[in-house]
Amino acid sequence: MSEVKSIAVLTSGGDSQGMNAAVRAVVRSALYHGLEVYGVQRGYQGLINNDLRPMDLRSVGDIIQRGGTILQTARCKEFITAEGQQKGADVLRERGIDGLVVIGGDGSYQGANKLSKLGIKTMGLPGTIDNDIPFTDFTIGFDTAVSIVVDAINKLRDTMTSHERSSVVEVMGRHCGDIALYAGLASGAETILVPEVPFDLDQVASRMQENFQSGKRHSIIVVAEGAGRGEDITRGITERSGIEPRVTVLGHIQRGGNPTHNDRILASQLGDFAVRMLMEGQSSKSCGIIRGELVATDIDKVVSTKKPFNMDLYNLALRLSQ
Numbered sequence: 001m002s003e004v005k006s007i008a009v010l011t012s013g014g015d016s017q018g019m020n021a022a023v024r025a026v027v028r029s030a031l032y033h034g035l036e037v038y039g040v041q042r043g044y045q046g047l048i049n050n051d052l053r054p055m056d057l058r059s060v061g062d063i064i065q066r067g068g069t070i071l072q073t074a075r076c077k078e079f080i081t082a083e084g085q086q087k088g089a090d091v092l093r094e095r096g097i098d099g100l101v102v103i104g105g106d107g108s109y110q111g112a113n114k115l116s117k118l119g120i121k122t123m124g125l126p127g128t129i130d131n132d133i134p135f136t137d138f139t140i141g142f143d144t145a146v147s148i149v150v151d152a153i154n155k156l157r158d159t160m161t162s163h164e165r166s167s168v169v170e171v172m173g174r175h176c177g178d179i180a181l182y183a184g185l186a187s188g189a190e191t192i193l194v195p196e197v198p199f200d201l202d203q204v205a206s207r208m209q210e211n212f213q214s215g216k217r218h219s220i221i222v223v224a225e226g227a228g229r230g231e232d233i234t235r236g237i238t239e240r241s242g243i244e245p246r247v248t249v250l251g252h253i254q255r256g257g258n259p260t261h262n263d264r265i266l267a268s269q270l271g272d273f274a275v276r277m278l279m280e281g282q283s284s285k286s287c288g289i290i291r292g293e294l295v296a297t298d299i300d301k302v303v304s305t306k307k308p309f310n311m312d313l314y315n316l317a318l319r320l321s322q
Protein backbone atom coordinates (compact mmCIF):
# COMPACT_ATOMS: atom_id res chain seq x y z
CA MET A 1 0.00 0.00 0.00
CA SER A 2 1.27 3.45 -0.93
CA GLU A 3 1.50 5.93 1.92
CA VAL A 4 1.10 8.68 -0.66
CA LYS A 5 -2.51 9.28 -1.73
CA SER A 6 -2.41 12.66 -3.40
CA ILE A 7 0.37 14.38 -5.35
CA ALA A 8 0.94 17.62 -7.26
CA VAL A 9 3.09 18.42 -10.27
CA LEU A 10 4.58 21.72 -11.43
CA THR A 11 6.89 23.03 -14.15
CA SER A 12 9.33 25.78 -13.24
CA GLY A 13 12.10 28.00 -14.66
CA GLY A 14 12.93 28.00 -18.37
CA ASP A 15 10.46 25.79 -20.22
CA SER A 16 11.75 22.90 -22.30
CA GLN A 17 10.31 20.65 -24.96
CA GLY A 18 9.07 17.47 -23.33
CA MET A 19 7.80 19.13 -20.14
CA ASN A 20 4.27 18.39 -21.35
CA ALA A 21 5.15 14.76 -21.96
CA ALA A 22 6.53 14.63 -18.40
CA VAL A 23 3.37 16.20 -16.93
CA ARG A 24 1.28 13.69 -18.88
CA ALA A 25 3.36 10.80 -17.57
CA VAL A 26 3.12 11.98 -13.95
CA VAL A 27 -0.66 12.49 -14.20
CA ARG A 28 -1.43 9.27 -16.05
CA SER A 29 0.86 7.17 -13.90
CA ALA A 30 -0.58 8.64 -10.69
CA LEU A 31 -4.15 8.01 -11.87
CA TYR A 32 -3.24 4.50 -12.99
CA HIS A 33 -2.06 3.78 -9.45
CA GLY A 34 -5.21 5.26 -7.92
CA LEU A 35 -3.68 8.52 -6.63
CA GLU A 36 -5.24 11.95 -6.80
CA VAL A 37 -3.15 14.39 -8.81
CA TYR A 38 -3.11 18.19 -8.98
CA GLY A 39 -1.47 20.49 -11.52
CA VAL A 40 0.13 23.63 -10.11
CA GLN A 41 -0.09 26.60 -12.47
CA ARG A 42 3.04 28.79 -13.04
CA GLY A 43 5.60 26.89 -11.00
CA TYR A 44 6.41 28.03 -7.48
CA GLN A 45 4.40 31.23 -8.01
CA GLY A 46 1.25 29.15 -8.42
CA LEU A 47 2.17 27.09 -5.37
CA ILE A 48 2.44 30.22 -3.22
CA ASN A 49 -0.82 31.56 -4.71
CA ASN A 50 -2.64 28.24 -4.14
CA ASP A 51 -3.28 28.00 -7.87
CA LEU A 52 -3.82 24.24 -8.17
CA ARG A 53 -6.37 22.22 -10.12
CA PRO A 54 -7.27 18.57 -10.10
CA MET A 55 -6.03 16.72 -13.19
CA ASP A 56 -7.82 13.83 -14.87
CA LEU A 57 -6.91 11.58 -17.76
CA ARG A 58 -8.29 14.02 -20.32
CA SER A 59 -6.55 17.09 -18.92
CA VAL A 60 -3.27 15.78 -20.33
CA GLY A 61 -4.68 14.64 -23.67
CA ASP A 62 -3.10 15.88 -26.92
CA ILE A 63 0.00 17.32 -25.23
CA ILE A 64 2.71 14.67 -25.62
CA GLN A 65 3.75 16.29 -28.91
CA ARG A 66 3.60 19.93 -27.82
CA GLY A 67 6.48 22.17 -26.75
CA GLY A 68 6.04 24.58 -23.84
CA THR A 69 4.09 23.54 -20.77
CA ILE A 70 0.32 23.46 -20.27
CA LEU A 71 0.95 24.17 -16.59
CA GLN A 72 2.89 27.29 -17.60
CA THR A 73 6.07 28.26 -15.84
CA ALA A 74 7.56 31.16 -13.91
CA ARG A 75 10.70 32.50 -12.36
CA CYS A 76 9.44 33.30 -8.87
CA LYS A 77 11.59 35.58 -6.71
CA GLU A 78 9.39 35.15 -3.64
CA PHE A 79 10.13 31.44 -3.54
CA ILE A 80 13.84 32.12 -3.06
CA THR A 81 12.96 33.49 0.39
CA ALA A 82 12.34 31.23 3.40
CA GLU A 83 8.88 32.80 3.81
CA GLY A 84 7.96 31.99 0.22
CA GLN A 85 9.08 28.39 0.62
CA GLN A 86 7.11 28.06 3.87
CA LYS A 87 3.99 29.44 2.12
CA GLY A 88 4.37 26.84 -0.63
CA ALA A 89 4.78 23.99 1.88
CA ASP A 90 1.75 25.24 3.87
CA VAL A 91 -0.46 25.25 0.76
CA LEU A 92 0.39 21.61 0.05
CA ARG A 93 -0.21 20.58 3.68
CA GLU A 94 -3.51 22.46 3.91
CA ARG A 95 -4.72 20.69 0.77
CA GLY A 96 -3.64 17.31 2.10
CA ILE A 97 -1.18 16.76 -0.75
CA ASP A 98 1.53 14.29 0.28
CA GLY A 99 4.01 14.55 -2.58
CA LEU A 100 5.25 16.99 -5.23
CA VAL A 101 6.95 16.45 -8.57
CA VAL A 102 9.01 19.45 -9.71
CA ILE A 103 9.95 19.54 -13.40
CA GLY A 104 12.64 22.15 -14.03
CA GLY A 105 16.29 23.10 -14.18
CA ASP A 106 19.01 23.74 -11.62
CA GLY A 107 17.20 26.70 -10.02
CA SER A 108 13.97 24.75 -9.67
CA TYR A 109 15.97 21.94 -8.07
CA GLN A 110 17.21 24.39 -5.42
CA GLY A 111 13.57 25.15 -4.65
CA ALA A 112 12.68 21.43 -4.57
CA ASN A 113 15.53 20.84 -2.15
CA LYS A 114 14.21 23.57 0.16
CA LEU A 115 10.70 22.09 0.09
CA SER A 116 12.13 18.67 0.92
CA LYS A 117 13.84 20.15 3.95
CA LEU A 118 10.45 21.53 5.03
CA GLY A 119 9.14 17.97 5.09
CA ILE A 120 7.40 17.86 1.70
CA LYS A 121 8.03 14.62 -0.19
CA THR A 122 9.56 16.07 -3.34
CA MET A 123 10.89 14.50 -6.52
CA GLY A 124 12.81 16.43 -9.19
CA LEU A 125 12.62 15.75 -12.91
CA PRO A 126 15.38 17.37 -15.01
CA GLY A 127 13.49 19.62 -17.41
CA THR A 128 15.78 22.10 -19.14
CA ILE A 129 17.32 22.46 -22.58
CA ASP A 130 20.71 23.22 -20.97
CA ASN A 131 21.56 19.63 -19.91
CA ASP A 132 23.12 21.11 -16.78
CA ILE A 133 21.67 18.67 -14.22
CA PRO A 134 24.12 16.00 -13.08
CA PHE A 135 23.29 12.32 -12.39
CA THR A 136 21.36 11.92 -15.61
CA ASP A 137 22.89 11.53 -19.04
CA PHE A 138 20.38 13.94 -20.55
CA THR A 139 17.76 16.42 -19.40
CA ILE A 140 14.28 16.67 -20.92
CA GLY A 141 14.39 19.15 -23.82
CA PHE A 142 18.11 18.95 -24.57
CA ASP A 143 17.75 16.56 -27.48
CA THR A 144 15.14 18.77 -29.14
CA ALA A 145 17.16 21.95 -28.61
CA VAL A 146 20.25 20.34 -30.15
CA SER A 147 18.18 19.18 -33.14
CA ILE A 148 16.96 22.73 -33.67
CA VAL A 149 20.51 24.11 -33.59
CA VAL A 150 21.76 21.41 -35.98
CA ASP A 151 18.91 22.18 -38.38
CA ALA A 152 19.72 25.90 -38.24
CA ILE A 153 23.41 25.26 -38.90
CA ASN A 154 22.54 23.03 -41.88
CA LYS A 155 20.65 25.97 -43.34
CA LEU A 156 23.42 28.43 -42.57
CA ARG A 157 25.95 26.15 -44.28
CA ASP A 158 24.08 26.40 -47.59
CA THR A 159 24.43 30.13 -47.83
CA MET A 160 27.84 30.30 -46.11
CA THR A 161 29.34 27.80 -48.56
CA SER A 162 27.90 29.66 -51.54
CA HIS A 163 29.58 32.87 -50.40
CA GLU A 164 32.68 31.23 -48.90
CA ARG A 165 31.87 32.89 -45.62
CA SER A 166 32.14 31.94 -42.01
CA SER A 167 29.38 31.94 -39.48
CA VAL A 168 29.23 32.53 -35.73
CA VAL A 169 26.19 30.86 -34.15
CA GLU A 170 25.31 31.82 -30.58
CA VAL A 171 23.35 29.17 -28.73
CA MET A 172 21.83 28.97 -25.26
CA GLY A 173 23.69 27.73 -22.19
CA ARG A 174 24.59 30.25 -19.52
CA HIS A 175 26.81 27.94 -17.47
CA CYS A 176 26.78 24.78 -19.51
CA GLY A 177 28.23 24.31 -22.99
CA ASP A 178 26.44 21.06 -23.83
CA ILE A 179 24.11 22.52 -26.48
CA ALA A 180 27.13 24.07 -28.23
CA LEU A 181 29.17 20.87 -27.83
CA TYR A 182 26.59 18.39 -29.12
CA ALA A 183 25.25 20.65 -31.87
CA GLY A 184 28.78 21.65 -32.86
CA LEU A 185 29.94 18.04 -33.12
CA ALA A 186 26.79 16.98 -34.97
CA SER A 187 27.03 19.79 -37.49
CA GLY A 188 30.77 19.66 -38.12
CA ALA A 189 31.56 23.05 -36.60
CA GLU A 190 35.24 24.05 -36.77
CA THR A 191 35.18 25.84 -33.43
CA ILE A 192 33.11 25.24 -30.30
CA LEU A 193 33.33 27.84 -27.55
CA VAL A 194 31.93 26.84 -24.16
CA PRO A 195 32.13 28.26 -20.63
CA GLU A 196 33.89 25.11 -19.36
CA VAL A 197 36.95 25.41 -21.63
CA PRO A 198 39.07 28.60 -21.70
CA PHE A 199 39.83 29.80 -25.22
CA ASP A 200 42.08 32.28 -26.96
CA LEU A 201 40.56 34.34 -29.78
CA ASP A 202 43.99 34.72 -31.42
CA GLN A 203 44.07 30.95 -31.86
CA VAL A 204 40.47 30.84 -33.07
CA ALA A 205 41.21 33.50 -35.69
CA SER A 206 44.46 31.94 -36.89
CA ARG A 207 42.82 28.49 -37.12
CA MET A 208 40.14 30.02 -39.34
CA GLN A 209 42.77 31.58 -41.57
CA GLU A 210 44.61 28.25 -41.86
CA ASN A 211 41.35 26.49 -42.69
CA PHE A 212 40.56 28.89 -45.51
CA GLN A 213 44.13 28.57 -46.83
CA SER A 214 43.82 24.77 -46.79
CA GLY A 215 40.77 24.92 -49.02
CA LYS A 216 37.81 25.09 -46.65
CA ARG A 217 35.01 27.10 -48.16
CA HIS A 218 33.24 27.98 -44.94
CA SER A 219 33.75 27.87 -41.22
CA ILE A 220 31.24 27.47 -38.42
CA ILE A 221 31.89 28.73 -34.91
CA VAL A 222 29.32 27.69 -32.31
CA VAL A 223 29.44 29.73 -29.12
CA ALA A 224 27.48 29.02 -25.95
CA GLU A 225 26.09 32.28 -24.55
CA GLY A 226 28.01 31.60 -21.31
CA ALA A 227 31.30 31.73 -23.23
CA GLY A 228 30.66 35.11 -24.82
CA ARG A 229 28.26 36.99 -27.05
CA GLY A 230 28.25 36.02 -30.71
CA GLU A 231 28.66 39.67 -31.70
CA ASP A 232 31.76 40.12 -29.54
CA ILE A 233 33.35 36.92 -30.84
CA THR A 234 32.65 38.04 -34.41
CA ARG A 235 34.21 41.46 -33.82
CA GLY A 236 37.25 39.86 -32.18
CA ILE A 237 37.80 37.54 -35.14
CA THR A 238 37.50 40.39 -37.65
CA GLU A 239 39.98 42.54 -35.72
CA ARG A 240 42.51 39.70 -35.64
CA SER A 241 42.14 38.22 -39.12
CA GLY A 242 40.15 40.49 -41.40
CA ILE A 243 37.65 37.62 -41.85
CA GLU A 244 34.10 38.93 -41.46
CA PRO A 245 31.86 36.17 -40.13
CA ARG A 246 28.09 36.64 -40.09
CA VAL A 247 26.51 36.21 -36.70
CA THR A 248 23.26 34.38 -35.88
CA VAL A 249 21.76 34.37 -32.38
CA LEU A 250 19.30 31.48 -32.19
CA GLY A 251 17.74 32.59 -28.88
CA HIS A 252 14.37 31.29 -27.72
CA ILE A 253 13.74 29.43 -31.00
CA GLN A 254 15.79 26.72 -29.26
CA ARG A 255 13.12 26.31 -26.59
CA GLY A 256 10.12 25.83 -28.89
CA GLY A 257 8.58 23.28 -31.21
CA ASN A 258 7.65 19.63 -30.94
CA PRO A 259 9.84 17.50 -28.69
CA THR A 260 11.85 14.77 -30.40
CA HIS A 261 10.92 11.16 -29.73
CA ASN A 262 13.97 10.92 -27.44
CA ASP A 263 12.66 13.73 -25.24
CA ARG A 264 9.14 12.30 -25.18
CA ILE A 265 10.41 8.87 -24.16
CA LEU A 266 12.79 10.28 -21.54
CA ALA A 267 9.97 12.42 -20.11
CA SER A 268 7.56 9.47 -20.06
CA GLN A 269 10.02 7.19 -18.29
CA LEU A 270 11.06 9.79 -15.73
CA GLY A 271 7.51 10.98 -15.01
CA ASP A 272 6.34 7.45 -14.31
CA PHE A 273 9.48 6.70 -12.26
CA ALA A 274 8.93 9.77 -10.06
CA VAL A 275 5.40 8.64 -9.20
CA ARG A 276 6.52 5.10 -8.40
CA MET A 277 9.34 6.44 -6.21
CA LEU A 278 6.90 8.61 -4.25
CA MET A 279 4.59 5.63 -3.78
CA GLU A 280 7.51 3.62 -2.40
CA GLY A 281 7.99 6.32 0.22
CA GLN A 282 11.03 7.94 -1.45
CA SER A 283 11.57 11.66 -1.22
CA SER A 284 14.14 14.41 -1.98
CA LYS A 285 15.36 12.60 -5.07
CA SER A 286 16.18 13.59 -8.62
CA CYS A 287 15.11 11.11 -11.28
CA GLY A 288 17.49 10.43 -14.12
CA ILE A 289 18.64 7.87 -16.65
CA ILE A 290 22.29 6.86 -16.74
CA ARG A 291 23.34 4.46 -19.51
CA GLY A 292 19.78 3.24 -19.89
CA GLU A 293 19.15 2.69 -16.16
CA LEU A 294 16.61 4.67 -14.15
CA VAL A 295 18.36 6.21 -11.15
CA ALA A 296 17.19 8.29 -8.20
CA THR A 297 19.84 10.55 -6.64
CA ASP A 298 19.54 12.76 -3.53
CA ILE A 299 18.57 16.25 -4.66
CA ASP A 300 20.98 17.63 -2.08
CA LYS A 301 23.81 15.87 -3.89
CA VAL A 302 22.51 16.93 -7.31
CA VAL A 303 22.35 20.65 -6.45
CA SER A 304 25.84 20.63 -4.97
CA THR A 305 27.49 18.86 -7.92
CA LYS A 306 28.47 20.44 -11.22
CA LYS A 307 27.76 18.26 -14.24
CA PRO A 308 31.13 17.16 -15.64
CA PHE A 309 31.89 18.48 -19.12
CA ASN A 310 32.53 15.80 -21.75
CA MET A 311 36.08 16.64 -22.83
CA ASP A 312 36.29 13.48 -24.95
CA LEU A 313 33.47 14.70 -27.17
CA TYR A 314 34.98 18.19 -27.26
CA ASN A 315 38.37 16.84 -28.38
CA LEU A 316 36.69 14.55 -30.90
CA ALA A 317 34.90 17.54 -32.44
CA LEU A 318 38.22 19.37 -32.68
CA ARG A 319 40.00 16.42 -34.30
CA LEU A 320 37.26 15.81 -36.84
CA SER A 321 36.82 19.42 -37.89
CA GLN A 322 40.34 20.01 -39.24
Ligand SMILES: Nc1ncnc2c1ncn2[C@@H]1O[C@H](COP(=O)(O)OP(=O)(O)O)[C@@H](O)[C@H]1O
Nearest residue numbers: 013014075076079080104105106107108110111
Ligand atom coordinates in the same frame (compact mmCIF):
# COMPACT_ATOMS: atom_id res chain seq x y z
N1 LIG B 1 18.17 29.02 -4.19
C1 LIG B 1 16.87 28.85 -4.43
N2 LIG B 1 16.01 28.58 -3.42
C2 LIG B 1 14.69 28.39 -3.64
N3 LIG B 1 14.12 28.50 -4.85
C3 LIG B 1 14.91 28.77 -5.90
C4 LIG B 1 16.32 28.95 -5.75
N4 LIG B 1 16.84 29.21 -6.97
C5 LIG B 1 15.80 29.20 -7.84
N5 LIG B 1 14.65 28.93 -7.21
C6 LIG B 1 13.30 28.89 -7.77
O1 LIG B 1 13.30 28.17 -8.99
C7 LIG B 1 12.81 29.03 -10.04
C8 LIG B 1 13.40 28.62 -11.34
O2 LIG B 1 14.80 28.77 -11.32
P1 LIG B 1 15.59 29.26 -12.61
O3 LIG B 1 17.04 29.25 -12.27
O4 LIG B 1 15.00 30.53 -13.08
O5 LIG B 1 15.22 28.21 -13.73
P2 LIG B 1 15.64 26.69 -13.92
O6 LIG B 1 14.92 25.86 -12.92
O7 LIG B 1 15.18 26.39 -15.30
O8 LIG B 1 17.14 26.61 -13.75
C9 LIG B 1 13.19 30.42 -9.55
O9 LIG B 1 12.44 31.42 -10.18
C10 LIG B 1 12.86 30.32 -8.08
O10 LIG B 1 11.49 30.44 -7.86
Ligand SMILES: O=P(O)(O)OC[C@H]1O[C@](O)(COP(=O)(O)O)[C@@H](O)[C@@H]1O
Nearest residue numbers: 013014105106128129130172173174
Ligand atom coordinates in the same frame (compact mmCIF):
# COMPACT_ATOMS: atom_id res chain seq x y z
O1 LIG C 1 13.88 32.57 -20.51
P1 LIG C 1 14.92 33.56 -20.23
O2 LIG C 1 14.64 34.30 -18.98
O3 LIG C 1 15.18 34.43 -21.41
O4 LIG C 1 16.26 32.77 -19.91
C1 LIG C 1 17.13 32.26 -20.87
C2 LIG C 1 17.86 31.10 -20.27
O5 LIG C 1 17.01 30.00 -20.09
C3 LIG C 1 17.59 28.84 -20.63
O6 LIG C 1 17.00 28.60 -21.88
C4 LIG C 1 17.31 27.66 -19.77
O7 LIG C 1 17.98 27.81 -18.56
P2 LIG C 1 17.24 27.71 -17.19
O8 LIG C 1 16.06 26.84 -17.41
O9 LIG C 1 18.25 27.10 -16.27
O10 LIG C 1 16.87 29.07 -16.78
C5 LIG C 1 19.08 29.18 -20.78
O11 LIG C 1 19.72 28.44 -21.76
C6 LIG C 1 19.00 30.63 -21.12
O12 LIG C 1 20.17 31.31 -20.77
Ligand SMILES: [Mg+2]
Nearest residue numbers: 013105106107
Ligand atom coordinates in the same frame (compact mmCIF):
# COMPACT_ATOMS: atom_id res chain seq x y z
MG1 LIG D 1 18.92 26.93 -14.81
